[in-house]
Amino acid sequence: MSNKPNLYTSLSPALLHLYDINNSIVVVIDVLRATSTIVTALNNGARSVIPVDSISKCMEIGKQIMGVTAGERDGQIAEGLEYGNSPFEYPKEFIEGKTLVLTTTNGTRLLHMALDKGAKEIVVGSFPNLSAICDHLIEMKKDVMLACAAWKDRVNIEDTLFAGAVINRIKDHFTINCDSSHMAEKMYEKGKKDLFAFMKANDASHYHRLMGFGLEKDIRYCLTADGANVLPLYKEGKLVLK
Amino acid sequence: MSNKPNLYTSLSPALLHLYDINNSIVVVIDVLRATSTIVTALNNGARSVIPVDSISKCMEIGKQIMGVTAGERDGQIAEGLEYGNSPFEYPKEFIEGKTLVLTTTNGTRLLHMALDKGAKEIVVGSFPNLSAICDHLIEMKKDVMLACAAWKDRVNIEDTLFAGAVINRIKDHFTINCDSSHMAEKMYEKGKKDLFAFMKANDASHYHRLMGFGLEKDIRYCLTADGANVLPLYKEGKLVLK
Numbered sequence: 353m354s355n356k357p358n359l360y361t362s363l364s365p366a367l368l369h370l371y372d373i374n375n376s377i378v379v380v381i382d383v384l385r386a387t388s389t390i391v392t393a394l395n396n397g398a399r400s401v402i403p404v405d406s407i408s409k410c411m412e413i414g415k416q417i418m419g420v421t422a423g424e425r426d427g428q429i430a431e432g433l434e435y436g437n438s439p440f441e442y443p444k445e446f447i448e449g450k451t452l453v454l455t456t457t458n459g460t461r462l463l464h465m466a467l468d469k470g471a472k473e474i475v476v477g478s479f480p481n482l483s484a485i486c487d488h489l490i491e492m493k494k495d496v497m498l499a500c501a502a503w504k505d506r507v508n509i510e511d512t513l514f515a516g517a518v519i520n521r522i523k524d525h526f527t528i529n530c531d532s533s534h535m536a537e538k539m540y541e542k543g544k545k546d547l548f549a550f551m552k553a554n555d556a557s558h559y560h561r562l563m564g565f566g567l568e569k570d571i572r573y574c575l576t577a578d579g580a581n582v583l584p585l586y587k588e589g590k591l592v593l594k
Numbered sequence: 595m596s597n598k599p600n601l602y603t604s605l606s607p608a609l610l611h612l613y614d615i616n617n618s619i620v621v622v623i624d625v626l627r628a629t630s631t632i633v634t635a636l637n638n639g640a641r642s643v644i645p646v647d648s649i650s651k652c653m654e655i656g657k658q659i660m661g662v663t664a665g666e667r668d669g670q671i672a673e674g675l676e677y678g679n680s681p682f683e684y685p686k687e688f689i690e691g692k693t694l695v696l697t698t699t700n701g702t703r704l705l706h707m708a709l710d711k712g713a714k715e716i717v718v719g720s721f722p723n724l725s726a727i728c729d730h731l732i733e734m735k736k737d738v739m740l741a742c743a744a745w746k747d748r749v750n751i752e753d754t755l756f757a758g759a760v761i762n763r764i765k766d767h768f769t770i771n772c773d774s775s776h777m778a779e780k781m782y783e784k785g786k787k788d789l790f791a792f793m794k795a796n797d798a799s800h801y802h803r804l805m806g807f808g809l810e811k812d813i814r815y816c817l818t819a820d821g822a823n824v825l826p827l828y829k830e831g832k833l834v835l836k
Contacts (some may be wrong), residue, residue: 506609
């Protein structure tokens with residue numbers, strides 16, 4: 353056996369309980385679009401991003417701290433909030449120095465699950481910060497859990513692709529005894545030439561959903577590596593840059 | 595929208611609760627080796643196979659009905675039982691006319707979950723009966739759930755490959771709005787030329803486990819289509835041929 357740290361992939365929050373993540377770095381993955389948007393806002397100078405799981409909590413905290421409130425339900429900005437889930441809503445001119453209070457369902461719940469299970473560290477992963485994530489994981493030499501947020505616990509293609517992209521880059525540094533990880537990498541290899549085309553060709557449910565809202569630009573950005581190459585870390589209720 | 599029935603894939607028993615299978619045909623998939631062995635025993639003339647979830651229940655029922663008791667724990671025939679999990683233990687000369695009482699952990703539990711959730715019909719799928727399964731699903735024109743037994747709820751490559759093989763053959767007859775299904779088919783397409791080599795190249799955990807027990811022959815058989823092309827159906831506690 354090697355002394356390399358272990359790497360696992362959980363394809364859905366409903367599978368996370370199968371793994372001991374007590375001593376692990378957990379990468380929360382919600383490619384379309386929560387984690388891509390968080391990474392982008394922080395890269396553009398947001399002071400922090402506070403992930404919350406409900407619209408009411410978003411409004412409450414937003415008021416308390418004079419933050420920017422954001423979140424969508426069914427592709428529309430949720431009633432009572434100011435902004436949506438698109439990374440393009442958070443350019444430097446707007447978000448710099450501000451705190452973003454973002455309500456997401458799948459991603460926030462997963463983050464809290466990882467906290468409850470005693471994760472050593474929680475970071476936020478998306479294609480826009482792929483290299484930052486990979487560099488960090490290699491450097492830390494700790495066990496890793498790539499935790500896909502999925503969609504209402506159903507496995508999705510884009511989060512799995514991102515897990516595969518990470519594995520593809522860092523696998524030599526880890527022991528990977530995990531079929532989900534190998535499956536994710538295999539799929540990424542198959543799709544990496546053109547992830548947008550891969551999503552389309554494979555009838556990804558979120559591809560259809562977001563295209564239906566006219567969000568091709570968002571999908572393309574969220575599938576492109578290193579557009580906002582920073583490392584958001586969860587600290588005392590907030591996501592901040594390392 | 596089309597009028598085709600829906601097809602879903604559940605990559606782990608821990609994901610089955612996400613789907614309404616009330617009106618569905620559930621295909622229980624435990625490629626290495628439970629469902630392959632069940633199909634083989636029935637093809638070789640076993641009267642029925644009774645799947646049970648514990649060794650004690652296996653012994654008890656085996657005694658009551660004078661059945662052949664079988665099951666393994668950690669690659670060994672379980673203490674108190676007579677035979678193991680290998681399809682090669684059940685040739686016609688031995689099993690014809692007999693009832694096999696088989697204890698499997700992942701597969702049996704999944705079958706009972708499907709029952710509890712009100713599945714319309716439960717059939718047993720494996721590469722040895724791939725064509726029989728596909729023909730049946732096309733003919734029935736009902737919603738389908740391809741339910742992978744996985745390994746202690748962790749997603750595995752071989753069950754996913756089988757789901758992909760089924761989808762690859764029957765997809766034109768179904769509406770498939772399910773990323774897991776598309777992922778499974780994509781992986782099958784990638785591996786179909788040589789599934790054994792694919793398992794090896796992708797470091798499948800069961801490949802290693804069974805090779806460690808000297809069971810290459812079992813793996814090869816369990817990855818080969820139509821070696822025992824019959825359709826086992828669950829009826830009143832037993833698996834019997836349709």
